[in-house]
Amino acid sequence: MKYESQKVALYYFAGALGLFVAQVLFGVVLGTIVVVPNFLSELLPFNIARMIHTNALIVWLLMGFFGCAYYLIPEEAETELHSPKLAIVQFWLFLFGAAAAVIGYLFRIHEGREFLEQPLWIKLAIVVVALMFLYNVTLTVLKGRKTAITNVLLLGLWGIAVFFLFSLYNPSNLILDKVFWWWVVHLWVEGVWELVMAAVLAFLMIKMTGVDREVVEKWLYVIVGLALFSGILGTGHHYYWIGMPAYWQWIGSVFSTLEVAPFFAMVIFTFMMVWKGGRTHPNKAALLWSLGCSVFAFFGAGVWGFLHTLAPINYVTHGTQVTAAHGHLAFYGAYVMLNIAMFTYAMPNILKREPYNQVLNMWGFWITSSGVTFMTFALTFAGVVQSHLQRVMGMNFMEVQDALGLFYWMRLGAGIATLVGVVLIVWSLAVPGKARQAGRVAAQPAE
């Protein structure tokens, strides 16, 4: 860490980690409701718990992105942040908005559109938060050095804000509602979020492998090019069965198949850089998360996405547990692991600790990754069986669900393992390691 103002990232990392635990906790509650349906059914119905689970995820990932940007941008732009104070105000406003939304949900106050359940005033507050953020980081970049990483990162962050505006549009025609709902949801996670992901990975590669910036930045442009060339028209894979013209089946199938390419390129990129750099960076845990991120994103977003993206296959699997399987592994691989990679890299620098609790952090990596992987397999098998029974045999929905009980129990087990892993990750980041504490005790008498 070279600039004092990078410290504001710590607020965002801490807030994000807190919400991460809440998100996974609500996930375990939902997994329990699925297998024990009367659990909390009066107090906390499935739909309310579900909106908290998904909203907590989205908010903490965004909060993590903000933190990543506040850490990365001063270092790339080689100048202090335009206004650290504004960044702190923005953090508290965002956290307040998130808390208000969750408390409101518990009292059934929401707008009732999937993922965009926030009441209007919270949506507007999010726009204000985004504007404060964009103002701050854009001015910082404008007064400092402009690199490919800051260019791509800013484009991604501006894109997030611009496409969020479509959440304010809710036509009474359900088809049009869905068409533009995807402009937020798809153009975020399969569009501009990928720019943030690639930019942050590129930054981590420069810092940890020592490979020349020119090489990394060229890769970055190639990756984000592949992401948007495939991802924009790839939106078509959501337009198959919602009342849109049939030509989207061709466009969606072709372009969303190509969406695998940027994720594959990211795997090649990260492994090549680490291999070429040949440097052993002391923060092994951060390197593990960075490599894990590209690999898990490739499987979760790339392979599991391709699995059901072709129109004739999607005709049978659409809206089954196959979608849920893909959703979990993709979000974990691409965006959870990206954030944790950056937190693991940046927090020791901000807190002026040696890279600490490496072993515990890496245990967190393996347990959480195993948990999410097992969950993905359980849901994939459940989804394949469901597709066959319900969509081919034409069996009734609830009858099919009863037949999937074993898979749902396995998913709950995997979810509990995931929760344990997440607690380890948070613990390892928040609490100084033993080596560090021992070092401090040993060092004191000498001072």
Add this chain to the structure above:
Amino acid sequence: MSDVLTKSAARNIFYGGTAFFFIIFVGLVAHSVSTVNAMNESHPVTPSVAAGKHIWERHACVDCHTIMGEGAYFAPELGNVWVRFGGREDADSAREALKAWMKGQPSGIEGRRQMPKFDITDTELDELVDFLKWTSEVNTQNWPPKVSG
């Protein structure tokens, strides 16, 4: 790729290509929206359908059910529930059956997924049914494959 492609060439391809694909996307969506609007003539969103959609949202139905395959996968698909309840053959019985079903929740049966009790008036129930009926008439390219949803 060291010599074939320079960094500035990669950058220009990225910006140019993104603009190109985004323009195509916007054009196609504009065309699709015009076909949806044309459909609106023969299959209008009446005030009752619009009110029904609002009731659907007020109770966050999509966070358990799916509609045209999108939602929470916890409860049955409702895009074609009108058809499943026999609305095409006997609209009046289907309407009464749907309304009675919603009024009867939660079932309280042990070991069965519970639908919460929603305070919905009889008029609102009719609007909700109008919305579900409208949705079942959308041209979804023959999705879902079976009436089971």
